[in-house]
Amino acid sequence: MNKSFFYIFSFMLCAVCGRVGAQTLTLDECVNKALEHNRSLSSAKLKLEQTRFDSKVYKANFFPQFNLMAIDFYSTAKGNFAMNGGHLPIYNYVESAGKFMPNVTMNADGTYTLNQYADFPSQSMKWKIKNMFVGGISMMEPIYIGGKITTAYQMSKLGVNMANENIRLTESEVVVKTHEAYFLAIKAKDMGKVARSYKTLLEELKKNVEGAFRHGMSTRNDIMKVQVKLNEAELSIQKADNGYKLALMNLCHIIGLPLNSAVDVVTDSSLPVQSSIPVMGVRPEHVILENKTELARQNIKLTRSDYLPDVALGATYTYANGGELVGKRLIDNGFFTVGVAVKMPLDLFGGGSNKVRSAKAAYQIAQLEQQDLDEQMQLEWAKSKNLYDEAQTELSLCQTALEQAAENMRLSKQQYEVGFETLADYLETQAHWQQCNANLVNARCQLQLAYVQLKKASGTLLPTLNSKH
Numbered sequence: 348m349n350k351s352f353f354y355i356f357s358f359m360l361c362a363v364c365g366r367v368g369a370q371t372l373t374l375d376e377c378v379n380k381a382l383e384h385n386r387s388l389s390s391a392k393l394k395l396e397q398t399r400f401d402s403k404v405y406k407a408n409f410f411p412q413f414n415l416m417a418i419d420f421y422s423t424a425k426g427n428f429a430m431n432g433g434h435l436p437i438y439n440y441v442e443s444a445g446k447f448m449p450n451v452t453m454n455a456d457g458t459y460t461l462n463q464y465a466d467f468p469s470q471s472m473k474w475k476i477k478n479m480f481v482g483g484i485s486m487m488e489p490i491y492i493g494g495k496i497t498t499a500y501q502m503s504k505l506g507v508n509m510a511n512e513n514i515r516l517t518e519s520e521v522v523v524k525t526h527e528a529y530f531l532a533i534k535a536k537d538m539g540k541v542a543r544s545y546k547t548l549l550e551e552l553k554k555n556v557e558g559a560f561r562h563g564m565s566t567r568n569d570i571m572k573v574q575v576k577l578n579e580a581e582l583s584i585q586k587a588d589n590g591y592k593l594a595l596m597n598l599c600h601i602i603g604l605p606l607n608s609a610v611d612v613v614t615d616s617s618l619p620v621q622s623s624i625p626v627m628g629v630r631p632e633h634v635i636l637e638n639k640t641e642l643a644r645q646n647i648k649l650t651r652s653d654y655l656p657d658v659a660l661g662a663t664y665t666y667a668n669g670g671e672l673v674g675k676r677l678i679d680n681g682f683f684t685v686g687v688a689v690k691m692p693l694d695l696f697g698g699g700s701n702k703v704r705s706a707k708a709a710y711q712i713a714q715l716e717q718q719d720l721d722e723q724m725q726l727e728w729a730k731s732k733n734l735y736d737e738a739q740t741e742l743s744l745c746q747t748a749l750e751q752a753a754e755n756m757r758l759s760k761q762q763y764e765v766g767f768e769t770l771a772d773y774l775e776t777q778a779h780w781q782q783c784n785a786n787l788v789n790a791r792c793q794l795q796l797a798y799v800q801l802k803k804a805s806g807t808l809l810p811t812l813n814s815k816h
Contacts, residue, residue, distance in 0.1 A: 369609040374529050377602050381525040382518060384603025391517045395510035402503035408496045411488040422476035432469035436461055472673050479669030483681075486662045490687075493655030498648040505645070509638045515631035519808045526799045528601050530792045532594035532612045537788040539587035545781040546580040549573060552777070556770070569770050576774055624735070627728055630806035636717040643706070643713040650706040654699035657690040724804070731797070731804040738794040745787040752776070752783040 382388060436449035451459040489496060553573045559565035596606045604610065663684045670677035694700060759776040762768035802808040 369611040371611045371613060372598075372602075373613060374526070377529050377598065378522055378525050380602035380604070381521050384601075385517070385521045388514070388517045388521055391510070391514045395507070395514060398503070398506040398510040402500070402507050405496070405500040405503040408489070408499070411486050414485045414487075415482075416485065417480075417482040419478070419480045419482075421478050425473070425475040427471060427473040429472075430470040432467050434461055434464040435467050437463040437465060439463075474673075474677070475671045476669070477671060479667075479678075481665065481667045481669075483663055483665035485664075488660045490658040490660055492657040492659070493652030494648055495652035498645050498652060502642055502645045502649070505638045505642050509635050512631040512634040512638070515809060516635070519631065519803050522808055523799055523803055525598075525601055527796060528594070528598040529612060530795050532591065532598050534788055534792040535587055535591035535594045536612060537791075538785060539584060539591055541781060541784040541788060542580060542583040542587050544784070545777065546577065546584060548777055549577045549580055552773070553577060565770075572770060572774065576778070624732060625802050625805040625807040627725070628806035630724055630804075632724060633721060633806070636720055640710070640713040640717050643710040647703065647706040647710055650702050651699075653702075654692050654694050657688075659688045661686050661688060728801070728804040731801040735794075735797040735801045738790065738797040742787075742790040742794050745783065745790040749780070749783040749787050752780040756780045 436451060438447040439450050440446070441448045449461075450463040451461055453459050553570065556565050556569050556573050560567065560570060595610055595612075598612070599606050599608050599610060661684075664681060665684070666681035668676070668679050692699065756776045756779075759768055759773045763770065763773040799808070
């Protein structure tokens, strides 16, 4: 191997396996970055904030509601009215009659003449609207409205709990998705190492076969057989490299880095393989179902409250100022008003009772759905446990198979070198060794993923959040 070829080979090896200057990411770092970047998780957190604000809105209904009112307007409307003057009779007390009577003299034609009178002058008064102001403050305090306020507030708190658990659920999904992307990258990286190891074996074999051919101990057909395997190994390396690049791009997408970022992952051998099986814990899906069922139960009370009496206390203070009559302010005073309002709905045709029955049926449906989904989660945990057990068994078998394949390849090489075994048989043992290596890489990856899925199914993937619950 000349010096220039050595440099080219070293550069290609670093570009694929090492990525000079690349940032090596651990699994925990990727999980933390994914939790910070994930848009679904950000949306779930915003939903939690929204439900908290909604809960505060419903809580405010326990307190009196105050309103300010002010009206100010200007009008050019104006007018006047007049009263004609005349004589007003004067009344004197008549003892014989025992009462006051007008001092008049009756005429023969039925008219009368005023003996004493007072003059009433003609009157003319002008009025204007001009500026008019009316303002006040009102207070409304619900005393009893069928329990609607309390029920709505309890339902809002259930919504907050569900939003909290939805964050836990979203976080667990992000963690699982990150694990899958990370182990896929490790798998692709290790597959490239296996392919290169296989290629190294074939290159060594090709040198030996070419040497034997030069000494007349081998045929050109043997060289071509090895070359075909080398071509297959080159294709396997290219596929593994392309798969590794795509896996890293997918990982960068999940953790929020630019797709072409220079990153690398640790090897699969440095990751611990868990042996303890997590027990069934409290899953966020279970808590969400419990709150959903409780919401249906509270909805019965909320529906019934629409057909119960409503009692509210109200008070207002109003001040008015405006208008002119004969150049003087006509209105300038304030007044208080206090009252109690009572409303009693009459369910004459059974609409209210049927709505309550419908809400009760919805509650029973929610209970059945909760029972069904709880059983499904138990089945999911059992299935995940079986897959984890199978993955452990598969890993153990693959390790044993690789040891046997390595020993078989060593013996086959010895037999081939002394002429007791054909080249095809030796190539077959090498291919078998390469396949066992690939199977072992895949089994390690599957075991890690099976363990993560088992922890998610048991509700223990996020222990800190689970302990808070």
